[in-house]
Structures are given as C-alpha cells and as structure tokens.
Amino acid sequence: MTSERFVVVGAGPAGMRAAERLVAAGERPIVIDEAQRFGGQIYRQPPEAMQRERRDLYGFEAGRASAVLDRFEALRTSIDYRPETLVWQVEANALQLLHAGRTRTQPFDALILATGATDRVLPFPGWTRPGVYTLGAAQVALKHQGCLIGPRVVFAGTGPLLYLVAWQYASHGGQVSAVLDSAPLSAKLRAAPGMLARPAVAAKGAYFLARLRLMGVPLHGGVTLLKAEGEERVTALTWHAHGTTHTTECDAIGFGHGLRSETQLADLAGCAFDWSEVDQAWLPNRDAAGRSSVRGVYLAGDGAGILGADAAELSGASAAQAALDDLQASPATASLDPAMQPHVAFRRALETAFALPPRWAAEARDDLVVCRCEEITAGELRACVRNTGTRELNRLKALTRIGMGRCQGRMCAPAAARLLAHATGCDLKDVGRLRSQAPVKPLPVALLHDAAPNTLVPEEEDD
Amino acid sequence: MWVAPLSAPILKRIAGGAPRDEIAFTLDGRACTALEGDTVLTAILTQGERLRESDFSAAPRAGFCLMGACQDCWVQLESGERLRACTTMLVPGMQVRTGARR
Numbered sequence: 010m011t012s013e014r015f016v017v018v019g020a021g022p023a024g025m026r027a028a029e030r031l032v033a034a035g036e037r038p039i040v041i042d043e044a045q046r047f048g049g050q051i052y053r054q055p056p057e058a059m060q061r062e063r064r065d066l067y068g069f070e071a072g073r074a075s076a077v078l079d080r081f082e083a084l085r086t087s088i089d090y091r092p093e094t095l096v097w098q099v100e101a102n103a104l105q106l107l108h109a110g111r112t113r114t115q116p117f118d119a120l121i122l123a124t125g126a127t128d129r130v131l132p133f134p135g136w137t138r139p140g141v142y143t144l145g146a147a148q149v150a151l152k153h154q155g156c157l158i159g160p161r162v163v164f165a166g167t168g169p170l171l172y173l174v175a176w177q178y179a180s181h182g183g184q185v186s187a188v189l190d191s192a193p194l195s196a197k198l199r200a201a202p203g204m205l206a207r208p209a210v211a212a213k214g215a216y217f218l219a220r221l222r223l224m225g226v227p228l229h230g231g232v233t234l235l236k237a238e239g240e241e242r243v244t245a246l247t248w249h250a251h252g253t254t255h256t257t258e259c260d261a262i263g264f265g266h267g268l269r270s271e272t273q274l275a276d277l278a279g280c281a282f283d284w285s286e287v288d289q290a291w292l293p294n295r296d297a298a299g300r301s302s303v304r305g306v307y308l309a310g311d312g313a314g315i316l317g318a319d320a321a322e323l324s325g326a327s328a329a330q331a332a333l334d335d336l337q338a339s340p341a342t343a344s345l346d347p348a349m350q351p352h353v354a355f356r357r358a359l360e361t362a363f364a365l366p367p368r369w370a371a372e373a374r375d376d377l378v379v380c381r382c383e384e385i386t387a388g389e390l391r392a393c394v395r396n397t398g399t400r401e402l403n404r405l406k407a408l409t410r411i412g413m414g415r416c417q418g419r420m421c422a423p424a425a426a427r428l429l430a431h432a433t434g435c436d437l438k439d440v441g442r443l444r445s446q447a448p449v450k451p452l453p454v455a456l457l458h459d460a461a462p463n464t465l466v467p468e469e470e471d472d
Numbered sequence: 473m474w475v476a477p478l479s480a481p482i483l484k485r486i487a488g489g490a491p492r493d494e495i496a497f498t499l500d501g502r503a504c505t506a507l508e509g510d511t512v513l514t515a516i517l518t519q520g521e522r523l524r525e526s527d528f529s530a531a532p533r534a535g536f537c538l539m540g541a542c543q544d545c546w547v548q549l550e551s552g553e554r555l556r557a558c559t560t561m562l563v564p565g566m567q568v569r570t571g572a573r574r
Contacts, residue, residue: 043540045561050539056561058509060490127541139522139534140482146538149558153538154514156483181486241532242482242521261482271541381536381544384528415543420536451543453554 015332016041016104016115018096018274019123021049022318023310023325025081027121030329032087039089039115041096041106047081049125050145051318054078055153066152068177069213070318077322098447099277102305105447112456119305119332122274123325124312128265130420131166131369131427135237137381140261144170147263148177157183159261163246165189165234166264167363169214174263175226176217185226186259189248191266191366193231203358206351227257233366237262266365268315269423275313276445278306284438287360288314290423291442297346299328300335307332320352369424370431379428380421382414387428394432402441405429415451418443482517482534497566498550506562513538513545513557516568523547523557525571 017027020042031038040047046054052074055061067074081088091108098105104115128143135141142150142158144166150156161184164175175188204211221228229250238245238256247256275293276282281302282291293301295308309328310321327345334342373379375388393399393409402425405411411425412418418425422443429440492507499519506515513535516523522532523545535545538558545557550567 044559056509058492058507127537127539137526137531137533137536139532142535143537143542146536149538150483150514151486154483154509154511155486155489156514156518157486158484159482160484183484242534260480381542384526415546416541419541450540451546451556 014118014336015039015121015329016117016119017121017123017329018104019049019125019310019312020044020047020081020090020092021123021125021310021321022052022077023125023312023321023328024049024121024123025077026322026325027123027309027329028088029080029084030326031333032084034329034333036333037087037089039091039117041094041104041115042090042092043095045092047090047092048074048078050149052078053149053153055155059155061155073319095450096274097449097452099274107448107452107456110453110456112452117305119307119336120278121299121307121309121325121328121332122278122301122312123308123310123321123328124271124274126268126270126311126315127419128170129267129269129423130264131266131365132373132377132379132381132421132424133234133236133264134374134377135239135243136264137378137384138237138239138243139241140239140243141237142261142263144168144174144263144265147174147261151177151181157181157261158263159259160184161186161259162261162263163187163189163257163259164263165191165232165246165248166266167192167365168265168267169359169363170265170268171363172214172217172221176220178263179221179224179226185221185224187227187229187246187257188221189232189234189246189250190228190230190363191232191234192363196230196364197362200358200362203354203361206354206358210355233372234264267359267363268311269419270314271312271419273417273445273449275301275306275308277447277449279303280306280308282442285314287357289365289437291438296331297349298331298334298342299324299345300331305332305335316349316352316356320349323348323352370427373424373428379424380411380414382416382421383410385409385411385421390425390428391432394429400429400433400435400440402426402429402443406443412443417445417449480521481519482521483514485518495562495564497562497564497568499568500570510562511558512547512555512560512562512566512568515562515566516547516557516570520570522570 015038017040048054063071094108128145233249235247237243245258280293285292307328309325373387377387430437494505536542540559
C-alpha cells in the first residue's frame with residue numbers, strides 16, 4: 010500500500026470525514042490543509058496558546074464539532090496530515106504544494122477536494138474601509154482570536170449567518186448596533202414551510218432572532234445598504250428601508266450575502282461545471298456519491314455547492330467511499346441521495362428566506378468599487394461593455410483586470426457577473442464564469458523547489 | 473521624541489480565557505506587545521487601525537475576510553519580506569510596517 014493513493018484537500022467537516030472513511034478501509038490518506046489546525050472554518054480551532062471551551066467556541070454546534078474534531082485527532086497517527094500547506098496547482102495526477110517557502114509535487118491516484126467556501130460579497134460604497142469585514146471574518150475574529158471586530162458593530166447583508174454572528178457577538182459582550190437584512194420579513198414567512206425540512210436548524214434560527222429582539226437589538230428587513238461612512242476607518246453605516254434613510258453609528262460592519270464555493274482546484278483539475286439555480290453560481294458537477302466528471306477526482310462539502318456542515322460530513326464520507334469503490338473496482342455502494350434530501354430542501358428554503366437583493370446591479374453606482382484588489386469600479390465595467398460589446402466574464406477580465414488581482418475573483422466575481430449580466434441584459438448564467446489559473450493564491454517569488462518529489466528522505470525540520 | 477497617541481484600535485479583545493504570554497514586536501519602528509496566539513493581523517489591529525495602504529489609491533486597509541481568501545492583509549516586514557497577516561502567527565521580534573505616516 011503506497012501512501013500516495015488517496016489525497017484529501019481540506020480539513021473541514023467534509024475532509025475530516027473523508028479521511029476517517031479512508032482510514033476505516035485500511036488506507037493511509039494524505040490530508041492537505043492550508044490552515045494551522047484542522048477544523049475548516051465552521052469548526053475552526055483557536056491557536057494552541059488559547060484554550061477555550063468548545064461550548065464557548067461553537068455554541069449549539071459544540072456536540073457536532075467535538076464529535077468530528079475528536080475523531081480526526083484520534084486518527085492523526087493513521088493519517089499523513091500536512092497543515093500550513095497550500096495546493097496551488099492541480100495536474101493530471103499530481104498536486105503542486107507550497108509549505109514553508111518550498112514547493113513540492115504530490116502525486117495522487119484519487120483526489121478528494123473538500124475546499125469549502127467563503128462569504129459571497131455584494132459590495133456597497135465604503136466597503137473597503139478599515140473596520141468593514143465579512144460575516145465569516147467577524148466569526149473568525151471571535152472564534153480564532155478572541156476578538157470582536159469592533160466595540161459597536163452593525164451586521165448587514167442576508168443569510169442565516171447574519172443572525173448567528175450577530176447573536177454570537179451580543180452573547181460575548183459586543184454591542185450590536187443593528188442587524189440589517191436585505192431580504193424582507195415576508196420572504197422568511199414564505200420560506201417557513203420549506204425550513205421544516207430541518208426543524209432543529211430552523212428552531213435555532215428562530216431562537217437567535219428571538220434572543221436578539223429580547224436584547225433590544227434593532228432588526229430590520231428589506232434594507233438597502235448605502236454607504237459605510239468615515240475616512241480612515243468606518244464610523245457609521247447609512248442605509249435605506251421602507252422609504253426612510255437612516256444612519257447608524259458603529260465602529261465596525263460585518264456583512265455578507267450567503268456563501269460561495271471555492272472551486273478553483275476543481276477547475277484546475279479539469280472538472281466540468283454546471284449552472285446551479287439554487288446557488289446562483291457555476292459549480293463542478295458531482296454525481297450522487299461525489300464523483301466529478303474527471304476519473305479519480307471527487308468532490309465533497311461546500312466546495313462543490315453550499316449545503317452546510319452537516320451535509321458536508323455526509324458527502325465527505327460518501328466521496329471517500331466512491332473513491333474506494335472505484336479504485337478497488339467493487340460494485341458501487343448505496344447512493345447518498347436520500348440522506349441529502351432534507352439538506353437540499355432546507356437549502357432551497359434558505360434561498361427564499363434570504364434572497365439576494367434583486368436590484369443590486371441596477372442600483373450600483375458607477376463609482377462603486379467592485380474589485381477591492383485593484384479598485385476597479387462598476388462604471389469601468391459598464392464602460393467596457395459599452396465600448397467593446399463584451400458579454401462574457403473572462404473577456405471582461407482581460408479588458409478591465411477584474412478578477413486578475415490577488416484574490417483572483419473570490420471577492421468580486423459574484424458582483425462582476427451580476428453587473429455584466431445587467432449591463433448586457435443577459436441572465437446571470439449566460440455571462441460565463443472566471444477560469445481559474447495557477448497559482449490559485451500568491452506565491453513568493455523566491456521559491457525553493459524540493460528537487461526529488463518521490464524521495465524517502467524525511468522532510469527537513471523547520472528553522 | 474513625542475509620538476502622537478494612536479487612535480482607537482479596530483479589534484477589541486473579549487474578556488476571559490486562560491492568561492497568555494506577551495510577545496514583543498515592533499510596529500512602524502515602535503516597540504509594542506501582543507499575546508501568544510495572535511496572528512500578525514490581530515497584533516497590529518489591537519494596537520492600531522490599519523494594516524497597510526492600498527497599492528492603487530493609498531487608502532487605508534485593515535483586511536476583510538480573515539480566512540486567507542481575499543488577500544487584502546499582506547503586510548511587509550522591515551526586511552522587505554511579505555506575509556499574509558491573517559494567517560501568519562506573530563513571533564517574537566517581528567518588525568512590521570504598515571506604512572502609516574506618523
């Protein structure tokens with residue numbers, strides 16, 4: 010049994026359960042993790058120097074978090090775990106890795122991508138100012154670093170995370186100045202029947218809402234974000250709802266509009282993508298078990314479509330099983346579809362309850378910065394469409410540099426695609442998707458390449 | 473040399489948790505301390521209100537996603553070496569530059 014047969018990328022719930030399934034089948038998988046400690050984002054563990062109770066870190070999810078984290082810890086000696094390692098390129102049967110300033114080639118027979126997600130961002134004026142963060146960032150600051158993003162925080166955007174993070178802040182001594190949901194209350198009522206697909210999760214959401222109300226936090230729906238005020242840093246948020254404009258003073262803003270899948274590695278692996286109506290995004294195809302369109306490449310967790318952490322655990326195990334079945338040429342085990350049904354149904358309900366603002370692109374001003382890496386405005390994108398007749402996202406990228414900066418479109422692509430669709434009168438799915446290119450994240454120019462990828466020489470110790 | 477007082481820092485530490493060792497580092501030449509377990513981003517933003525200036529407009533930036541995705545938090549050390557502040561742990565003796573004009 011060689012140690013290169015199975016490689017898992019990502020150590021969130023999907024990656025951890027994939028590794029567990031592989032170990033149970035007698036394999037010793039390689040698990041590559043960009044972070045310092047396993048857990049992904051939702052179950053992100055603080056640095057070892059900061060001991061904190063699981064209940065304090067993960068609230069209602071403490072039980073689930075402990076189950077998966079403790080299991081992975083127990084398997085550590087059976088896994089080749091590689092933290093602080095970036096996968097920056099995917100080739101036919103090998104990955105290019107970066108660790109401690111050195112690159113190396115890692116062959117694989119089966120690759121399970123469990124790359125997770127980031128916040129989906131629809132910019133508003135002033136969003137690049139110090140003190141403005143994503144909802145995920147607000148959560149990471151609290152979970153990983155024991156910090157609030159500011160003493161007085163406004164939370165904005167939409168999605169279940171909006172209420173969860175606001176409640177987490179209010180419960181940890183933060184002053185939540187307001188929770189501003191761009192989706193109206195009526196949308197949640199319409200979605201209520203669908204949310205009963207996962208009653209425990211729906212109940213938690215209702216609980217956060219009720220607690221925030223009891224704490225006297227101003228909650229508003231149908232909100233349009235107008236401007237993050239302040240020069241050197243944010244000092245207030247101006248917003249609009251029900252015919253009135255308001256300005257709420259604050260020290261920080263946490264915002265986001267749902268999640269978007271990190272699909273760069275699936276793209277580099279050559280996976281076929283399809284348009285997903287519920288995610289309003291292009292996602293790599295996966296069958297019920299987690300096989301991609303490429304033999305030997307499997308997809309698990311939110312990196313291939315947002316379904317949440319619990320679904321990620323299921324799909325991680327399933328993808329690993331599919332990989333085992335395929336490599337052993339054994340008959341396929343049961344499809345995962347029935348177990349995923351409640352997660353899919355619930356997800357659809359969430360999209361109704363927390364719909365993106367439909368007129369965001371139409372109302373975006375020309376001077377709105379869309380690309381925060383290179384400060385490209387909506388006006389520049391629109392001018393490009395007018396002047397060149399561009400209708401496709403990669404062409405727009407080539408002409409304006411949108412998506413070419415350091416973030417490679419992670420933060421700006423949803424907004425850029427919506428602006429392009431609006432400017433050309435097309436549907437969102439007709440403007441295409443940004444093609445991923447290696448390296449998927451910045452690499453230092455002065456790289457050392459490990460000369461012999463398959464040597465048996467032990468890795469050098471860190472300096 | 474008189475140094476102007478810093479404005480209120482961005483990040484606010486929550487109370488509680490086990491005591492942590494202090495780590496000494498410099499920020500724009502000024503001697504500072506932060507805590508073991510802090511990322512470089514936390515170390516800087518618990519003292520000040522910016523990480524760097526935008527390459528394109530010189531507007532101040534203080535990170536955005538805190539999970540290594542947005543790439544907005546790259547800072548430079550006095551040596552010229554660059555690092556991503558939100559995913560790099562602070563180590564003793566780091567000499568960080570934000571480019572703040574003080």
